[in-house]
Amino acid sequence: MRSGARAAAPLAVAVGAFGVPFGVLARSAGLGHVAPVVMSATTFAGSAQFAAVSILGTGGSVAAAVVAAVLLNARYGPIGLSVASALRGSVALRFLQSQLIVDESWAVSSRGDGTFDRWRLVGAGLTLYCAWVAGTIAGVFGGDLIGDPMDLGLDAAFPALFLALLVPQVRTRSALAAALAGAAIAIALVPGTRPGIPIIAASAACFAGWRRR
Amino acid sequence: MSSGWTVVLLVGLATMAIKSAGPLLAGGRALPPHLTGLVGALPAALLAALVATQTFGGDHELMLDERAAGVAVAAVAIVLRAPLLVVLVAAAAATAALRALS
Numbered sequence: 001m002r003s004g005a006r007a008a009a010p011l012a013v014a015v016g017a018f019g020v021p022f023g024v025l026a027r028s029a030g031l032g033h034v035a036p037v038v039m040s041a042t043t044f045a046g047s048a049q050f051a052a053v054s055i056l057g058t059g060g061s062v063a064a065a066v067v068a069a070v071l072l073n074a075r076y077g078p079i080g081l082s083v084a085s086a087l088r089g090s091v092a093l094r095f096l097q098s099q100l101i102v103d104e105s106w107a108v109s110s111r112g113d114g115t116f117d118r119w120r121l122v123g124a125g126l127t128l129y130c131a132w133v134a135g136t137i138a139g140v141f142g143g144d145l146i147g148d149p150m151d152l153g154l155d156a157a158f159p160a161l162f163l164a165l166l167v168p169q170v171r172t173r174s175a176l177a178a179a180l181a182g183a184a185i186a187i188a189l190v191p192g193t194r195p196g197i198p199i200i201a202a203s204a205a206c207f208a209g210w211r212r213r
Numbered sequence: 214m215s216s217g218w219t220v221v222l223l224v225g226l227a228t229m230a231i232k233s234a235g236p237l238l239a240g241g242r243a244l245p246p247h248l249t250g251l252v253g254a255l256p257a258a259l260l261a262a263l264v265a266t267q268t269f270g271g272d273h274e275l276m277l278d279e280r281a282a283g284v285a286v287a288a289v290a291i292v293l294r295a296p297l298l299v300v301l302v303a304a305a306a307a308t309a310a311l312r313a314l315s
Contacts, residue, residue, distance in 0.1 A: 010298045014305075031217040042225035052224050062216045062223070069224040073231050075259065080235030082255040085243055087236040098236040099229060103263060107256075114253030153308030156283030159267035160304035163284060164291050166260040174250075175257040182258030183265040190270050198270070202262030206254035 004123025007108045011124075012131035014157045015046070015104070017149040019135020022049055024143060026136075029057030033140050040136040044129055045102060048072040051195065072196035078203040079106050086116040100125025104161060112168040174208075181205035279315070283308030 019040065026036035031053065043049055048069035055065040080098055083106060087097045100121060105128055109121035149155065170176045182205035186198040193201075244252060268284045269275045287304035295303070 007297065010301050014301075029217070030215075031221070035217050035221045039221040039225065042221070043228045045228055048224065048228065052220050056217060056220060062219050065220045066223045066227070069220075070227045070231070073228045076228070076232045077234060078255055079259060080232055081239060082235070082252050082259075084235040084239040087240045089240075091237060094236045094240040095229075095233045098233040098240075101232050107260060107263075110256050110260075114249075114256065151309060151312065153279070153283055153305035153310075153312065155267075156280045156287075156304045156308035157301045159264045159280065159284050160287035160301055161297070162260050162263040162267065163287055164297055164300050166257065166264060167291055169257040169260060174254060178254040179257040179261035183261040186262035186265045187269065187275065190266060191274050195270070195273075198266055199259065199262050202258055203255060205258035205262075206251050208254075208258075 001119040001123035004105070004108060004117070004120030004125075005127045006123075007120065008105065008124035008127040011104050011108075011157070011161060012127050014149070014154040015128050016131035016135035016138075017152070017154050018046055019132045020139035020142075021149065022046065022053070023136040023139020023141075025050065025057065025139075026053045027140050029053050031056070036140050037133065037136050040133045043069075043073075044099065044132060045069075045073050045076070046132065047195070068194065068196075071194055071200075074196060075103075075199040075203070076101060078200070079103075082106075082114075083109070083116045083118075083121065086118045086121070088118065097122060097125075100129060102128060104128055104158070107162060107165040110165060110169070112171075177208045178205050181208035279308045279311040282311050 023036050039049055051072055052065040052069040055068055080101060083101065087094050102125065105121050105125035108124040109116045111117055166179060170179050182202040185205055186202045189198040189201055268280050269277065283304040286307040287300050290300045290303045
């Protein structure tokens with residue numbers, strides 16, 4: 001669990017830094033002080049929260065905001081399935097552990113052979129959860145304290161993390177095929193589809209690795 | 214209930230359901246053998262898709278901007294077997310430096 005927390009610590013800085021503008025945006029969209037913090041504590045999925053709140057803030061409907069967020073979070077279906085065999089315990093315990101799944105905690109807990117370390121997931125997830133909620137609180141009550149995280153290049157830290165965690169995965173031909181197909185599908189779909197769809201569609205790329213076995 | 218709270222409630226419930234579906238239905242036990250290979254390839258496919266969309270993805274379009282340079286610097290750091298923290302800081306620093314210059 002500690003190794004997961006340690007691996008996630010540098011990311012927690014970036015996640016917390018993006019929590020601040022989320023709080024600022026949510027307040028300016030008319031959600032008040034409490035609802036944005038409740039959202040970060042219950043939804044705990046950055047991109048979906050940004051999408052939902054910005055749609056509301058620009059006059060979009062409740063339905064449009066919810067659909068956009070659900071599409072963005074649909075990737076947690078396949079992601080949840082991939083870690084399912086690692087999450088043990090009672091129904092309540094499995095539910096709680098599953099709520100700590102975000103892209104980063106999932107990626108950090110991957111052992112590189114298709115299996116996952118439950119305690120690394122929990123350690124990383126809790127660390128990122130605290131950072132995300134704390135960042136949101138700072139944004140809601142403190143306003144723009146840290147400036148734009150884009151100026152610090154923090155948005156590039158996320159793809160860099162995923163790349164660093166992808167490299168040890170692609171030791172086999174089938175994994176390499178799945179990775180190349182996944183990236184190709186995602187890139188091809190970015191221009192024509194709603195955000196979130198490219199990632200879900202990319203999960204079909206695991207068939208590319210499968211059929212070669 | 215205000216529209217803000219409605220969205221917070223619905224998105225929260227939907228996300229909890231999506232995140233917990235796999236672990237609740239298939240949690241704690243080994244998958245059937247024919248599915249193991251399939252799910253085993255998911256991390257590679259999804260990680261690659263995340264790298265691609267977060268490096269080049271814009272608002273319904275592909276973009277080549279400072280992030281790509283940051284990720285390229287990260288790739289070099291990964292090849293040189295730099296620690297993860299160094300990889301992340303290098304990517305952010307390169308992206309920030311290019312943004313400051315442009």
